[in-house]
Amino acid sequence: MIKLGTRRSALATAQAALVADALRNLGHEVDLVPIVTTGDVNRAPLEQIGGTGVFVSALRDALLAGEIDIAVHSLKDLPTAPVDGLTLGAIPVREDPRDVLVARDGLTLGELQTGALVGTGSPRRVAQLEALGLGLELTGIRGNVDTRIAMVADGKVDAVVLARAGLARLGRLAEITETLDPIQMLPAPGQGALGIECRSDDTAVLAALAPLDDPGTRAAVTAERQLLATLEAGCTAPVGALAEVVDGEDGPELWLRGALGEDGGGVRRLSANGSVDDPAAVGRALANELLEQT
Numbered sequence: 001m002i003k004l005g006t007r008r009s010a011l012a013t014a015q016a017a018l019v020a021d022a023l024r025n026l027g028h029e030v031d032l033v034p035i036v037t038t039g040d041v042n043r044a045p046l047e048q049i050g051g052t053g054v055f056v057s058a059l060r061d062a063l064l065a066g067e068i069d070i071a072v073h074s075l076k077d078l079p080t081a082p083v084d085g086l087t088l089g090a091i092p093v094r095e096d097p098r099d100v101l102v103a104r105d106g107l108t109l110g111e112l113q114t115g116a117l118v119g120t121g122s123p124r125r126v127a128q129l130e131a132l133g134l135g136l137e138l139t140g141i142r143g144n145v146d147t148r149i150a151m152v153a154d155g156k157v158d159a160v161v162l163a164r165a166g167l168a169r170l171g172r173l174a175e176i177t178e179t180l181d182p183i184q185m186l187p188a189p190g191q192g193a194l195g196i197e198c199r200s201d202d203t204a205v206l207a208a209l210a211p212l213d214d215p216g217t218r219a220a221v222t223a224e225r226q227l228l229a230t231l232e233a234g235c236t237a238p239v240g241a242l243a244e245v246v247d248g249e250d251g252p253e254l255w256l257r258g259a260l261g262e263d264g265g266g267v268r269r270l271s272a273n274g275s276v277d278d279p280a281a282v283g284r285a286l287a288n289e290l291l292e293q294t
């Protein structure tokens with residue numbers, strides 16, 4: 001019996017169900033264990049209560065205490081610092097990593113008028129939206145995906161920016177009015193990917209998780225997360241990153257794009273290629289290049 005810990009939000013529940021089903025299809029018995037985190041109870045802005053890491057620590061505590069055997073995380077919410085005794089046993093194939101616009105009347109970003117109110121609490125999204133110079137009015141919002149979409153329907157904002165992957169997992173792709181090109185809006189490091197965490201010494205669970213791992217996704221998100229770690233940006237800082245395994249002249253290569261919000265507004269963007277066998281090196285190199293430009 002594998003005990004899978006999950007938060008109660010619709011997105012966390014959907015993601016836990018995906019992993020539970022995959023494990024059951026492989027013949028494992030899975031028990032879902034609900035976990036409540038500070039971020040679910042306290043509605044204050046995330047920056048005030050410790051960033052998106054607050055969603056993660058309760059799950060990690062339960063893992064280390066043996067109350068659960070695996071935790072399913074949105075990789076973009078998982079702090080980059082390793083935790084003693086825990087490891088990512090599997091990183092499954094990722095969903096479309098891009099951000100999307102959900103706007104009133106089917107509008108796209110380019111169709112929103114100057115002064116249109118766009119809801120997002122993410123410094124990464126704010127930095128990149130402002131850099132487009134569209135004169136949009138940005139307002140910090142928090143809440144789950146349903147709440148954010150409801151703010152558009154209720155006329156509280158003209159649009160919100162969300163991760164496409166979340167909408168896909170909640171069956172709400174029909175709400176999207178535009179999928180944003182990463183040239184304008186680089187997603188968060190790890191966006192669209194799940195990280196399945198377990199105890200490093202739990203050989204039975206590690207063996208159960210191994211078939212769920214996708215090496216290409218693991219390489220891509222390793223590069224993105226190393227870029228973030230090297231920038232020492234933490235999870236609420238304005239960093240965008242997107243890596244892909246592409247066919248190079250001498251076989252597969254890792255292609256990484258990075259975006260860094262600057263203090264005075266504006267966004268610095270760079271990209272790098274490197275070996276699929278050392279994705280962290282690609283992330284580190286690109287981070288250093290971005291820092292050199294400051």
Ligand SMILES: NCc1[nH]cc(CCC(=O)O)c1CC(=O)O
Pocket residue numbers: 052074075076077145161162163164165166190191192193194
């Ligand atoms: N920060 C909340 C969060 N964490 C993961 C997702 C979406 C799913 C994913 O990116 O894997 C979302 C919602 C959003 O940003 O729209």
